[in-house]
Amino acid sequence: MGQGRLPARLGLACCLLLLLLGGSGGLGSRGMPRGPWEEEQGPVAEGGPWGRARYEAVKKHLGAVGALSKQYWQYLVCKVWQEGCEEEEEEEESSPSPGLEADLNGQLHGQHLAKEVVVRAVQGFLQSPQPQKALVLSFHGWSGTGKNFVARMLASHLYRHGLKSKCVRVFISLFHFPYHKYVDSYKAQLKKQISETVQLCKQSLFIFDEAEKLHFSLLDAIKPFMARYDNKGQVDYRRSIFLFLSNLGGNTINEVALDFWRAGRAREEISMEFLEQRLRLELLEPAENSYAHSHLLEENLIDFFVPFLPLEYHHVKLCARDAFLARGLPYTEAALDEVARMMVFVPKEEKLFSAQGCKSVSQRINYFLP
Structure with a gap:
């Protein structure tokens, strides 16, 4: 901060605080709050209860003014110096909103399947009074097709602070879990972070980017959070949402889109039923991906595979x-x-x-x- 701006901001803060005190009422004839000694100087000071009542009233008033002044001072410090700002209380849960569908329709291009599946899955999940398990969505497609965009949009509709909310945790595979030799430590940390977030927020959102690069044992480690609720643990994770973002399956999705184009058919004719079966087959191939080696697929823990088509x-x-x-x-x-x-x-x-x-x-x- 520049040397010249600090005195100006300090003067502004002081002026506002003085205005607050000056407009609070209950001031003496010289513009200062009456102290208890002023009451005792009058002829009624010896009046017993009446003088005491006035004293208590002034004392209470000064206490209120002081508390209010402190509150405004903290507000000024936050706004002027960006210090001591307390984060607003986060809403734990969002109610279903048509705004998500409207924003997806207006800002997500070329993804009729992703729009339909995400809106139907999320709104149905939020409207359910008691879901049996957490909602698990797996986004698949080429880079740049909108997977991260939809994840950010969902976070912004669920929480006031979006991805910065204390109820949202984002994990990037090669950034948060880069070394396989530390996988046991990663497993313990990951389970702890998920458990703490679920305890903090009734409605939690967990996003795993580059999911195909996760070690498969990490996926298996968090299975209990995504499985059906057995009511044995103290933490209820049924209101949580898990998003897995992956480039895996992109080739299959693109081949289907290209085949439709070559056949003279509109891409909007591609259905989930037609594409999901082919996508599942690719995910089950014994390649270097976490899905094939984990138990997520065979135990049907992923509720929806969301394909993102290539963009024209x-x-x-x-x-x-x-x-x-x-x-x-x-x-x-x-x-x-x-x-x-x-x-x-x-x-x-x-x-x-x-x-x-x-x-x-x-x-x-x-x-x-x-």
Whole structure:
């Protein structure tokens, strides 16, 4: 903070505090609060109970003014110096809101399946008076197709502070659990963090990014939190939501989308029933992924597999439009086309799908800034 701004802010704080005291009422003729000695100087001081009552009233009033002044001083310190700010109490649980569906419809492009499944699953779960287990969703698709975007949007609709809420925990596989030799320590820490969050918040949200890179024993370690509630433990985790974000299954999803396009069929004709079976088969392949080696699939702990389709040219343009609007910048169709042309499209023959989805689109519009 600059040297010149500190006295100014201090003066502002002091002036506001003096105004608070000056407008509180109960002041003497010289603008100062009456002390108990002033009551005793008058002829009624010897009046016994009446003088004592006045003394107690003034004492009580001064106490109230002091408490109020302290409260406002703490408020000023928070606003002026950003210190001593107490975090607002977090709502533990969110009621179902049509706002989530409206935001997904307006801001998530090219993902009719993801919109439908997420809205139906989340609203149905929140409306249930007593769910039998935690809600577990597994997001699959290429990078940049909207998996993290939907996770952030869900957090912002469930909690006032979104991802910063004390009721939300985000785990990134290679960042939080990088070394397999420490997996036993990771397991203990992970179970402890989940248990503490569930005890703190009746409605908790856990997000696992790069889920396919998690050690399978970590997934098995948290199975009890996602399984049906056995009522043996003291912590009730049935109101929790688990999101697993993974690039796994992206190839299968893209092949289906490409086949529909080659057959002249709209991507909106792709159904969950048609795609989910193929997605499950890929997840069960004995490859280097946590799903195949854990027991999540065979015990049916994942409630919904949510496919994110590859994005086409016009979807990228919509993402560019949103990026311009988010910055309050004007745009033209020519500018949106230019941003879209900056992206790499595959396969080599058709150049149909953006290889990066909408990732980096917001950075691309920097070329159009004055």
